[in-house]
Amino acid sequence: MTATTRPGFKARSDAALANPTLKTAIDRTTGTAERKRAAALARFAEYEAARSRGSAIKDHVIANLDHYLEMFERNATASGAKVHWAATESEACDIVIRLCREAGAKRVTRSKSMLGEEIGLPDALGSAGIERVETDLAEHIIQLAGEHPSHIIWPAMHRTREQVAELFNADHKPPPADDEAASMVQSARHVLREKFLSADVGISGANFLIADTGATCTVTNEGNAELTTTPPRVHIVTAGIEKLVPSTSHAMALLRLLVRSATGGELTQYTTFHCGPKRPGDADGPEKMHIVLVDNGRSEMIANEFRDMLRCIRCGACMNHCVVYRQIGGHAYGGTYPGPMGAVLTPVLDGLAQSRDLPFACTMNGRCAEVCPVEIPLPTLLRAWRGRSWRAGLEGATMRAGLGAWAGLARRPGLYRMASGIGVRALRLLGRSGWIGSLPFAGGWTRHRDLPGPTGGTFMERYKAERGKRPEDRR
Amino acid sequence: MTDASRPRVGLFVTCLVDAIRPEIGFAAIRLLEDAGCDVEVPTRQTCCGQPAYNSGDDASTAAVARQVIAAFEPFDHLIVPSGSCAGTIRHGYPTLLASDSEWGPRAARLAEKTHEIMSYLVDIRDYTPDGLRLEGSATYHDSCAGLRELGIHDQPRRLLAAVDSLEMRPLDGENVCCGFGGTFCVKYPAISNAIVDEKADAIERSGADMLLAGDLGCLMNMAGKLNRRGSKVRCFHTIEILAGGGDGPAIGEKP
Ligand code: SF4
Numbered sequence: 267m268t269a270t271t272r273p274g275f276k277a278r279s280d281a282a283l284a285n286p287t288l289k290t291a292i293d294r295t296t297g298t299a300e301r302k303r304a305a306a307l308a309r310f311a312e313y314e315a316a317r318s319r320g321s322a323i324k325d326h327v328i329a330n331l332d333h334y335l336e337m338f339e340r341n342a343t344a345s346g347a348k349v350h351w352a353a354t355e356s357e358a359c360d361i362v363i364r365l366c367r368e369a370g371a372k373r374v375t376r377s378k379s380m381l382g383e384e385i386g387l388p389d390a391l392g393s394a395g396i397e398r399v400e401t402d403l404a405e406h407i408i409q410l411a412g413e414h415p416s417h418i419i420w421p422a423m424h425r426t427r428e429q430v431a432e433l434f435n436a437d438h439k440p441p442p443a444d445d446e447a448a449s450m451v452q453s454a455r456h457v458l459r460e461k462f463l464s465a466d467v468g469i470s471g472a473n474f475l476i477a478d479t480g481a482t483c484t485v486t487n488e489g490n491a492e493l494t495t496t497p498p499r500v501h502i503v504t505a506g507i508e509k510l511v512p513s514t515s516h517a518m519a520l521l522r523l524l525v526r527s528a529t530g531g532e533l534t535q536y537t538t539f540h541c542g543p544k545r546p547g548d549a550d551g552p553e554k555m556h557i558v559l560v561d562n563g564r565s566e567m568i569a570n571e572f573r574d575m576l577r578c579i580r581c582g583a584c585m586n587h588c589v590v591y592r593q594i595g596g597h598a599y600g601g602t603y604p605g606p607m608g609a610v611l612t613p614v615l616d617g618l619a620q621s622r623d624l625p626f627a628c629t630m631n632g633r634c635a636e637v638c639p640v641e642i643p644l645p646t647l648l649r650a651w652r653g654r655s656w657r658a659g660l661e662g663a664t665m666r667a668g669l670g671a672w673a674g675l676a677r678r679p680g681l682y683r684m685a686s687g688i689g690v691r692a693l694r695l696l697g698r699s700g701w702i703g704s705l706p707f708a709g710g711w712t713r714h715r716d717l718p719g720p721t722g723g724t725f726m727e728r729y730k731a732e733r734g735k736r737p738e739d740r741r
Numbered sequence: 742m743t744d745a746s747r748p749r750v751g752l753f754v755t756c757l758v759d760a761i762r763p764e765i766g767f768a769a770i771r772l773l774e775d776a777g778c779d780v781e782v783p784t785r786q787t788c789c790g791q792p793a794y795n796s797g798d799d800a801s802t803a804a805v806a807r808q809v810i811a812a813f814e815p816f817d818h819l820i821v822p823s824g825s826c827a828g829t830i831r832h833g834y835p836t837l838l839a840s841d842s843e844w845g846p847r848a849a850r851l852a853e854k855t856h857e858i859m860s861y862l863v864d865i866r867d868y869t870p871d872g873l874r875l876e877g878s879a880t881y882h883d884s885c886a887g888l889r890e891l892g893i894h895d896q897p898r899r900l901l902a903a904v905d906s907l908e909m910r911p912l913d914g915e916n917v918c919c920g921f922g923g924t925f926c927v928k929y930p931a932i933s934n935a936i937v938d939e940k941a942d943a944i945e946r947s948g949a950d951m952l953l954a955g956d957l958g959c960l961m962n963m964a965g966k967l968n969r970r971g972s973k974v975r976c977f978h979t980i981e982i983l984a985g986g987g988d989g990p991a992i993g994e995k996p
Contacts, residue, residue, distance in 0.1 A: 283931055283932065626928055630886075633917070676787045679787050679808075714934035715969045729763075
């Protein structure tokens with residue numbers, strides 16, 4: 267589908283709202299995540315201090331990005347890895363495809379990486395005729411279903427276990443013994459293991475890039491990253507430049523926040539540092555290691571009002587606690603990243619005109635910022651997009667005219683008094699029973715709920731009458 | 742007759758209270774006077790500017806902000822019966838006007854003396870209502886702006902604890918947004934509806950006779966949904982109860 271025929275945000279969110287299975291799936295995952303995070307933080311007395319420190323680490327790196335990028339490149343190169351720089355998503359994909367071809371790769375394994383999704387790597391590999399095997403269980407589900415992730419931590423959270431069982435029954439040979447979670451995991455392991463071992467190239471993301479050692483760090487709960495990065499001859503890392511941290515201890519400080527905020531665990535099952543290719547005497551490891559550092563709009567954010575967003579450690583807490591995400595799920599957002607953080611990032615990546623609904627599809631309730639482990643003021647950033655949208659004239663004519671009329675009145679109290687008096691009298695005629703069940707110009711409201719009618723004249727009229735005072739000013 | 746112990750407060754009525762439920766404004770006056778304040782209602786007020794602010798129209802918001810600042814800066818305090826309008830004046834105005842050398846400092850000074858009414862009564866006036874009695878049970882929803890921008894949580898509960906015979910019941914997800922969001926509820930009515938529907942479920946589950954909150958916008962949303970569902974839960978602004986109005990008509994009931 268082309269951009270013009272692709273259903274817009276409203277159509278996508280309407281479809282999501284009409285899907286009760288999706289709501290069940292969202293509630294299960296986000297509900298559990300919310301409870302576990304709360305329990306983990308209740309046991310983490312130093313949380314507020316850790317949060318300030320985490321934010322300060324990220325801010326420091328962003329303020330000194332050139333310094334740390336150079337340090338990382340120097341140390342990664344010294345460890346035997348090769349560092350590549352990509353300014354855009356297409357440059358990043360081109361580099362990865364070239365490296366795969368140089369390695370003579372027919373089959374690559376990939377472990378879950380949102381940066382990979384951001385740059386469109388799954389599709390790029392497909393177009394290049396390279397077989398892609400997703401090793402993360404949820405990504406395996408997504409791949410079988412031909413979908414994109416709907417959550418940055420649980421990419422397949424929009425599917426219930428029952429739906430996953432159907433997919434596996436159709437695809438896995440032999441199919442899982444039954445649709446209990448254990449049998450399905452067993453079945454996926456059986457199908458994937460053999461492919462793990464026969465892949466030529468393994469592609470991973472990175473949760474942290476450690477400047478003073480040149481290592482990349484991945485965290486998973488399935489151990490699939492290790493199987494992606496160790497057996498193949500070549501290991502390629504793709505990572506956004508904002509993943510830099512000065513040292514391993516800084517990475518650990520952020521990891522404490524990341525894991526608790528994401529899953530409520532204290533540490534991931536697997537936390538692995540990849541430092542260069544296999545050295546003489548090493549039992550295993552890739553012969554070559556490449557690290558592709560991706561900018562894709564990030565350095566521009568350093569200089570504009572979205573800089574705070576670069577602190578994001580991709581924990582997903584903001585979406586788990588978002589009332590809008592919890593109704594419509596991730597696909598309705600239409601970008602790589604969903605939820606509050608996605609509503610800030612998607613306009614950066616896809617352009618505001620393409621994704622203008624996202625910053626507006628938010629009640630500004632602030633819960634996302636409250637739970638963000640690196641103190642990103644998400645509502646403020648969404649408001650900044652609203653301001654840009656208004657100044658760019660992207661707001662529709664009806665809304666502009668309506669707001670223009672409102673602003674004209676709001677700035678003239680005398681006139682406003684008259685207009686509100688008339689409006690209130692009209693509403694009272696409609697709401698004689700107390701409630702107004704339908705109102706032509708407020709259909710969005712009255713389609714779903716009743717509107718309480720005014721209880722009498724306006725406050726200002728009644729106040730004036732009660733106090734016997736005249737307004738001293740009527741412009 | 743300036744009595745240093747009696748602060749002179751300007752009441753910012755809010756556009757919704759002005760049009761839909763003036764009783765909240767009168768309740769505010771009663772409570773503020775009872776708490777020892779001289780209350781005035783400046784006539785050069787309309788709205789705090791949120792419709793424009795939430796739409797990204799910063800120029801119109803700034804124009805409205807300057808008008809509010811000019812009207813209220815003579816007072817010792819600006820008091821609002823809404824956490825969301827108070828939040829806009831306290832946080833929105835100073836940010837919006839930060840680069841304006843004249844209005845920036847004036848916005849900052851007004852922000853300092855702007856308070857949501859329940860937090861003002863408790864934190865600044867150390868006020869406890871006296872002689873209140875209301876049979877029944879109520880549950881309380883924490884409106885988002887009040888809770889997160891202004892830290893209003895304990896104050897309404899402390900004030901309500903002074904009402905004899907009123908049983909307060911817990912509300913599941915008391916700190917979860919009701920889906921109002923100002924312009925959000927008309928821009929994305931279907932999403933807003935799904936959110937308020939879940940909120941209405943929680944309110945009904947609480948088993949309370951009454952729903953109380955501190956923002957008329959949220960209350961209209963929840964009350965409107967409850968009524969559409971045929972629920973018998975009655976909705977009031979908390980300060981109506983505190984000013985002794987719990988026996989009168991609830992939001993949407995025929996006066
Ligand atoms: S914005 Fe904050 S809460 Fe959301 S994913 Fe990023 S770090 Fe986590």
